[in-house]
Amino acid sequence: MTTDSLPVNASQNGLRARLARFWEPYRSVPLLGWLIALLVSVGLEQLVGRPLAWALGMSKIPALFGIVVILDKPLLIPSALLYTILIYLLPMAIVARLLTGFSNRLARRLLQYPLIVSALVHLVLAYAVLYLWTDISDYRLLVARLTMIAIIVTLSLNVVNGYMGEFSCSHPGFMSLGAYTASVFTLVLFINDNRFGEAILPTSWGPFFFPIGLILGGVVSAIGALLVAIPSFRTRGDYLAIISLAFMFIVKSLFENLEVFGGARGISSQPDYATLPVVFVWTVLSVWIINNFVRSTLGKALNAVRDDEMAAEAMTVNTRKTKMVAFLFAAFWAGVAGGLFAHVLRYINPDTFGIRKLAEVLAMVYFGGLNSVTGSIVGAVGLTLISEALRPLEIYKWIIIPVMLILIMIYRPTGLVAFTEFDVKSLFQPKEAAEKGADHGAA
Amino acid sequence: MKKFRWIALLLVAAFVLSACGGGGGQTIKIGINAPLTGDIPKVGEGTKFAAELWLEEIGGVINVGGKDYKVELVIEDNESKGESAAAVNTKLITQDEVLVIVGPQSSKQAVPAGAVANDLETPMISPWSTNPATTKDRPWVFRTPFLDPFQGPVVANFVSDEFGFTKAGVLYDIASDYPKGLAEYFKQAWEDIHGAGSVVAFESFTTGDTDFSAQLTKIMDAGAEFIFAPQYYNEVALIVQQAHELGFEGPIVGSDSWGSAETVNLCGEDCYGLFFSTHYAAEGATGATKEFIDKYNAKYGYVPDDVGALTWDSLNIVKTAIENCGKLTGDIKVDRKCVRDAMAAIKEFHGITGDMTFTEEGDPIKCAVIVRISEEGKFTFYKQVCP
Numbered sequence: 097m098t099t100d101s102l103p104v105n106a107s108q109n110g111l112r113a114r115l116a117r118f119w120e121p122y123r124s125v126p127l128l129g130w131l132i133a134l135l136v137s138v139g140l141e142q143l144v145g146r147p148l149a150w151a152l153g154m155s156k157i158p159a160l161f162g163i164v165v166i167l168d169k170p171l172l173i174p175s176a177l178l179y180t181i182l183i184y185l186l187p188m189a190i191v192a193r194l195l196t197g198f199s200n201r202l203a204r205r206l207l208q209y210p211l212i213v214s215a216l217v218h219l220v221l222a223y224a225v226l227y228l229w230t231d232i233s234d235y236r237l238l239v240a241r242l243t244m245i246a247i248i249v250t251l252s253l254n255v256v257n258g259y260m261g262e263f264s265c266s267h268p269g270f271m272s273l274g275a276y277t278a279s280v281f282t283l284v285l286f287i288n289d290n291r292f293g294e295a296i297l298p299t300s301w302g303p304f305f306f307p308i309g310l311i312l313g314g315v316v317s318a319i320g321a322l323l324v325a326i327p328s329f330r331t332r333g334d335y336l337a338i339i340s341l342a343f344m345f346i347v348k349s350l351f352e353n354l355e356v357f358g359g360a361r362g363i364s365s366q367p368d369y370a371t372l373p374v375v376f377v378w379t380v381l382s383v384w385i386i387n388n389f390v391r392s393t394l395g396k397a398l399n400a401v402r403d404d405e406m407a408a409e410a411m412t413v414n415t416r417k418t419k420m421v422a423f424l425f426a427a428f429w430a431g432v433a434g435g436l437f438a439h440v441l442r443y444i445n446p447d448t449f450g451i452r453k454l455a456e457v458l459a460m461v462y463f464g465g466l467n468s469v470t471g472s473i474v475g476a477v478g479l480t481l482i483s484e485a486l487r488p489l490e491i492y493k494w495i496i497i498p499v500m501l502i503l504i505m506i507y508r509p510t511g512l513v514a515f516t517e518f519d520v521k522s523l524f525q526p527k528e529a530a531e532k533g534a535d536h537g538a539a
Numbered sequence: 540m541k542k543f544r545w546i547a548l549l550l551v552a553a554f555v556l557s558a559c560g561g562g563g564g565q566t567i568k569i570g571i572n573a574p575l576t577g578d579i580p581k582v583g584e585g586t587k588f589a590a591e592l593w594l595e596e597i598g599g600v601i602n603v604g605g606k607d608y609k610v611e612l613v614i615e616d617n618e619s620k621g622e623s624a625a626a627v628n629t630k631l632i633t634q635d636e637v638l639v640i641v642g643p644q645s646s647k648q649a650v651p652a653g654a655v656a657n658d659l660e661t662p663m664i665s666p667w668s669t670n671p672a673t674t675k676d677r678p679w680v681f682r683t684p685f686l687d688p689f690q691g692p693v694v695a696n697f698v699s700d701e702f703g704f705t706k707a708g709v710l711y712d713i714a715s716d717y718p719k720g721l722a723e724y725f726k727q728a729w730e731d732i733h734g735a736g737s738v739v740a741f742e743s744f745t746t747g748d749t750d751f752s753a754q755l756t757k758i759m760d761a762g763a764e765f766i767f768a769p770q771y772y773n774e775v776a777l778i779v780q781q782a783h784e785l786g787f788e789g790p791i792v793g794s795d796s797w798g799s800a801e802t803v804n805l806c807g808e809d810c811y812g813l814f815f816s817t818h819y820a821a822e823g824a825t826g827a828t829k830e831f832i833d834k835y836n837a838k839y840g841y842v843p844d845d846v847g848a849l850t851w852d853s854l855n856i857v858k859t860a861i862e863n864c865g866k867l868t869g870d871i872k873v874d875r876k877c878v879r880d881a882m883a884a885i886k887e888f889h890g891i892t893g894d895m896t897f898t899e900e901g902d903p904i905k906c907a908v909i910v911r912i913s914e915e916g917k918f919t920f921y922k923q924v925c926p
Contacts, residue, residue, distance in 0.1 A: 159634050234633040234659065238626055349745065352714045360716040364650050364672045368658075441622050443651040443672075445716065448621050484626065490575045490616045 129199030261402030274431025317431025362445025465511030577619025691724025708763025
């Protein structure tokens with residue numbers, strides 16, 4: 097599948113060749129195999145992580161693969177490295193290799209059933225990994241939830257900036273619309289608080305109605321997007337950027353001046369409804385739906401509009417409708433993400449959704465890759481984790497991250513994983529190439 | 540063979556180093572959640588410096604029940620963002636297992652961070668946050684500054700008594716919660732004294748604005764005798780200078796946000812002779828306050844502003860609470876509970892920003908100070924106002 101030609105010139109290059117030779121058997125490990133290996137690793141951490149960390153002189157299990165430990169206390173570098181190797185790298189390498197045949201067979205077996213079965217098995221495994229991983233510490237839990245929300249926002253912005261090829265700056269505005277709507281929804285209906293008074297419905301109903309609140313948030317965002325879209329889609333390029341930027345500021349000052357929503361002080365004490373499973377399900381939904389959207393006829397029309405609007409029009413694409421639908425669709429997901437964000441943080445104020453949030457989301461989109469679902473996931477996860485891991489560096493963090501972005505813009509101008517299709521079916525495939533040998537050899 | 544040697548070497552190194560790292564007796568960890576980068580790095584710097592100075596001052600030890608405990612500060616950057624402040628608090632509590640947290644400073648970080656601290660049952664004290672939501676219904680969260688509902692009337696009473704004015708003009712930033720809240724409390728207090736309509740002009744602008752001539756002209760046309768501007772130092776300079784350029788003769792009165800060394804640097808002679816209410820006065824301070832200012836000035840080369848002083852007080856409150864605890868069990872959950880209870884029970888605390896006790900909500904009852912900016916550009920003590 098890969099077009100890598102490393103093994104061919106192996107003899108010429110020492111270290112690279114060795115790595116390539118080491119990597120060779122792992123090419124035949126399917127996604128299922130990796131997930132199982134990861135599950136074994138996090139299970140191992142659950143069982144022996146704490147004593148191992150103590151034995152290595154660390155008071156806690158290193159939260160983010162030891163990077164924070166390394167930057168914080170250089171003396172513990174070997175311990176952190178050793179921990180990561182013993183808990184993650186080594187078990188994963190062994191399990192993935194040993195189970196290559198098994199996981200390939202299992203993947204093939206699963207594909208005989210409808211695709212949904214494969215998808216569910218993979219998702220359950222992924223959730224199990226995430227659950228065990230975040231079970232270790234609340235810090236991981238918070239980082240994981242914020243990361244998944246970042247994935248939704250990045251994906252939805254990618255629909256506009258990547259697939260549609262416009263430059264929209266209003267995403268923080270959409271998030272804030274969604275966040276305020278969902279917050280008001282839950283606070284008015286289910287929570288006794290001093291801003292909106294007594295709860296209208298029993299508090300215990302809250303978690304079940306929370307999805308409605310999120311969807312409502314998304315719908316309000318989409319209506320907001322309609323307001324931007326009507327005047328601005330007569331323009332293109334820079335002008336849309338400016339109009340959407342203006343929209344972001346309008347939303348911000350709207351909430352600053354609306355005393356009912358707390359003005360500049362914001363709204364606090366949202367209930368803790370955005371738990372790990374809730375955020376996980378919404379993230380999966382958003383990836384699935386957005387991926388289907390961009391691969392549909394409408395998505396292809398979107399690409400046509402981006403590449404040449406005139407030509408697309410000539411080829412019977414209804415450009416105006418296409419752009420409108422995509423923009424509203426993206427805003428909807430930004431609103432959902434905003435609603436989740438408000439219930440993870442449990443406090444929002446207008447200032448949260450300002451120019452800094454915009455810079456953050458844009459960086460994720462362009463870091464990960466335009467026009468690519470995988471790219472958005474890579475960008476959101478990558479930047480959130482890097483930014484969390486480099487926190488001990490304080491001000492130097494803001495040198496390292498921009499330098500990284502500059503380097504990426506130079507060497508990969510469209511982002512790390514740009515212009516790829518996220519094909520779920522091929523993702524679940526057993527790795528055919530290895531099958532003949534591995535089936536006999538590895539079992 | 541060679542590979543083996545490398546691995547063996549690595550293992551040995553790991554164990555030797557980890558032996559060094561893991562050593563040491565029982566320590567008390569105190570988390571500092573500060574905005575070291577982002578919008579207000581000066582505030583973060585003041586926090587960090589005050590905390591480091593404090594650690595030096597106590598010699599790195601706190602004595603609890605006749606036993607010395609080594610104190611370790613865990614200083615983390617919250618980038619001046621709400622979600623980062625929450626993440627930092629979670630990290631401090633679950634990863635670093637701190638006993639108590641000092642910070643975050645501004646309300647937009649302190650409110651979400653306070654929620655985390657309260658949920659995870661860790662005592663937290665914010666040195667600077669004035670938003671009521673920070674401590675409201677949160678038994679684990681405390682604060683050191685007085686609240687805006689107290690400061691508003693302080694300024695209103697002071698101006699009424701001192702100048703005998705009856706017509707006030709207010710200029711504030713509507714997009715920032717601190718100025719906005721304070722402006723509203725001031726308006727309320729002023730109208731309680733002088734009747735409805737005595738605030739003749741209530742003008743606003745948005746963060747980042749630099750031209751206030753329209754608002755100032757309106758205030759002057761309305762016949763205001765003085766202007767209350769609860770703004771931060773960068774805007775104070777612009778407001779005062781522009782008011783003087785437009786020919787405004789009356790005084791301009793400020794709030795504790797004026798208390799930065801930068802105010803006078805930026806504003807210059809225009810600000811001389813003006814008054815503002817704050818937590819403490821650096822010039823002419825005596826006793827412990829002077830000692831703190833001198834030490835800070837000697838070490839970092841500038842007079843600390845109120846953030847530094849309040850952080851210092853917060854840390855001392857924490858210290859008192861830990862000492863009052865009597866005994867540390869080593870079980871972090873029990874100890875946190877003990878520190879929280881001790882903190883809530885503090886009856887009289889003599890801080891460098893005044894004496895204080897805590898209410899049920901975790902808010903202090905303390906005095907405010909009226910400061911006059913002298914002809915040398917120093918913040919001199921003028922008057923103390925107690926509740």
